[in-house]
Amino acid sequence: MLGIIRFLTEPFAPAYMQRSLVISLLLAALSGVVGVVVQLRRLSFMTDALTHSVFPGIAIAFVAGESLFVGALIAGAVAATLLTFAARSTRIDQDAFMALVLASLFSIGVIVVSRHRSYSADLTTLLFGRVLAVDTADIITTAAVAVVALGVLVAIRKELLLRAFDETGAEAMGYSLLRIDLAVNLVVALVVVAAVRAVGTALVVALLITPAATARLLCSRLQSLMISAVAISALAAWLGLVISYDASVHHGIRLAAGATIVVVLTALFAVVAIAQALRTGMARRRTLAAVAT
Amino acid sequence: MTNALHVHDLCVTYDREVVLRDVHALLQPGDSVALIGPNGAGKSTFIKAILGLVPASSGFVEVLGTTPAKARPLVAYVPQIDHLDARFPISVQQVALMGRYRRIGWLRRPGRVDRAATLDALEQVGLADRANDSFGVLSGGQRQRVLIARAIAQDAKLLLLDEPFNGVDSVTQDVLIEVLGRLRAAGTAVVMATHDISVAHLACGHACLLNRHQVAFGRLDDALTADTLKATYGHHAVMLAEGTALLSTH
Numbered sequence: 001m002l003g004i005i006r007f008l009t010e011p012f013a014p015a016y017m018q019r020s021l022v023i024s025l026l027l028a029a030l031s032g033v034v035g036v037v038v039q040l041r042r043l044s045f046m047t048d049a050l051t052h053s054v055f056p057g058i059a060i061a062f063v064a065g066e067s068l069f070v071g072a073l074i075a076g077a078v079a080a081t082l083l084t085f086a087a088r089s090t091r092i093d094q095d096a097f098m099a100l101v102l103a104s105l106f107s108i109g110v111i112v113v114s115r116h117r118s119y120s121a122d123l124t125t126l127l128f129g130r131v132l133a134v135d136t137a138d139i140i141t142t143a144a145v146a147v148v149a150l151g152v153l154v155a156i157r158k159e160l161l162l163r164a165f166d167e168t169g170a171e172a173m174g175y176s177l178l179r180i181d182l183a184v185n186l187v188v189a190l191v192v193v194a195a196v197r198a199v200g201t202a203l204v205v206a207l208l209i210t211p212a213a214t215a216r217l218l219c220s221r222l223q224s225l226m227i228s229a230v231a232i233s234a235l236a237a238w239l240g241l242v243i244s245y246d247a248s249v250h251h252g253i254r255l256a257a258g259a260t261i262v263v264v265l266t267a268l269f270a271v272v273a274i275a276q277a278l279r280t281g282m283a284r285r286r287t288l289a290a291v292a293t
Numbered sequence: 294m295t296n297a298l299h300v301h302d303l304c305v306t307y308d309r310e311v312v313l314r315d316v317h318a319l320l321q322p323g324d325s326v327a328l329i330g331p332n333g334a335g336k337s338t339f340i341k342a343i344l345g346l347v348p349a350s351s352g353f354v355e356v357l358g359t360t361p362a363k364a365r366p367l368v369a370y371v372p373q374i375d376h377l378d379a380r381f382p383i384s385v386q387q388v389a390l391m392g393r394y395r396r397i398g399w400l401r402r403p404g405r406v407d408r409a410a411t412l413d414a415l416e417q418v419g420l421a422d423r424a425n426d427s428f429g430v431l432s433g434g435q436r437q438r439v440l441i442a443r444a445i446a447q448d449a450k451l452l453l454l455d456e457p458f459n460g461v462d463s464v465t466q467d468v469l470i471e472v473l474g475r476l477r478a479a480g481t482a483v484v485m486a487t488h489d490i491s492v493a494h495l496a497c498g499h500a501c502l503l504n505r506h507q508v509a510f511g512r513l514d515d516a517l518t519a520d521t522l523k524a525t526y527g528h529h530a531v532m533l534a535e536g537t538a539l540l541s542t543h
Contacts, residue, residue, distance in 0.1 A: 168346070173394065216382075
């Protein structure tokens with residue numbers, strides 16, 4: 001028992017590991033809640049498009065020597081606004097447009113970065129993040145983002161719920177879907193931007209999608225969905241950091257911390273999905289047996 | 294007294310194709326009209342025009358003495374039940390409470406009055422005891438009743454229903470007819486799209502027969518005749534006896 005506790009807590013003795021844990025737990029709370037909204041509004045693909053759209057913003061800021069956060073923020077806000085307006089148009093095929101935005105903006109990012117000297121190392125950082133290298137300023141920024149994003153969601157939770165549940169009903173009541181959608185998409189963009197430094201553009205989508213998808217297998221109430229998504233996300237963050245630290249320090253295997261968190265998230269999803277499938281199968285067999293007798 | 298609904302020579306086009314034309318209608322508070330016609334006849338389009346969600350390419354729609362867009366807070370809309378995701382994580386009470394949202398306003402939380410109005414509305418459709426259940430575990434008919442409760446909670450002056458009797462059980466049908474009668478007595482006008490002629494007879498005083506254009510509008514007995522039904526449904530209508538007909542909706 002003591003061994004397990006030591007295994008789970010020992011990695012957080014160094015200050016940099018404590019900072020990683022704090023930022024990971026902050027992101028867990030943020031992405032857990034926002035992830036549920038993404039799922040209810042069926043915005044998974046749009047979220048993926050946003051993560052790729054943020055990349056050129058970071059790349060340009062990086063090359064120009066400006067703040068990566070501000071670069072990502074501007075790119076994220078522009079992409080979120082563009083995608084919101086496109087989604088309201090009946091003339092544009094949604095999936096095709098998102099794929100187009102995603103690919104073209106990402107390629108702009110690659111072009112910008114590839115013109116830079118230390119290209120491959122920088123690209124790796126941008127794609128996969130550096131959760132172990134975050135500083136106190138990053139933590140403060142992420143906390144501020146969490147306050148703003150969650151504040152907006154709390155403020156418009158009624159309208160958001162109605163819009164997700166009954167689109168025509170919301171319009172019929174006189175709500176501007178554009179306004180609600182824009183607010184939500186900007187919140188998603190904000191979370192993507194906040195998470196990018198820690199886990200990178202390639203993995204941030206997993207933080208937003210996987211915990212909510214796992215929670216959906218477990219609960220059917222909005223509140224419990226959000227609480228479970230945050231808990232699952234926090235558990236994966238903790239375990240991911242512990243595993244990556246343990247592998248590196250005690251076994252000499254270098255595991256990228258951000259990616260390990262994502263792998264743990266996926267493993268949790270798989271365990272829950274398989275357990276659910278087995279339970280459903282057993283219940284069906286029991287019913288069949290009862291019918292047979 | 295302000296008309297509940299006044300439609301004059303309405304024409305609606307989608308992508309330059311005329312989907313509905315020549316529609317005239319006049320409803321007073323407490324009136325109820327059945328929109329009757331085959332699938333694709335423009336019943337849902339007409340409802341959306343009354344909501345101001347599709348523009349009139351010519352003619353006009355006046356709702357409660359003003360434009361459809363301005364009247365929206367006083368208009369309740371009940372969508373077809375199968376247009377909603379039954380797996381959506383929401384409770385019966387949360388759905389009914391949505392009817393109060395416009396009253397509550399942005400940023401504010403529902404108060405005691407709103408919760409009481411919601412529970413009262415659920416009581417009226419016989420589902421007060423299911424308030425805390427998941428919307429998804431209810432039967433189709435019960436879900437339809439929750440949407441009606443949402444409309445009641447909205448306290449609207451004009452109620453628009455899209456096929457409310459589709460696939461519902463007989464308990465729900467009785468509850469709906471009773472509730473609609475009560476709302477009409479309180480002065481709410483009702484517009485209801487339906488395939489079911491017998492339901493139209495039970496719930497409505499007026500009929501509006503559509504098949505991409507208006508075949509007839511008027512008091513039910515005048516507008517809903519063997520001739521107008523044949524004109525609306527073509528050879529898909531088989532008249533059985535006085536006031537009854539077999540209709541193929543395709």
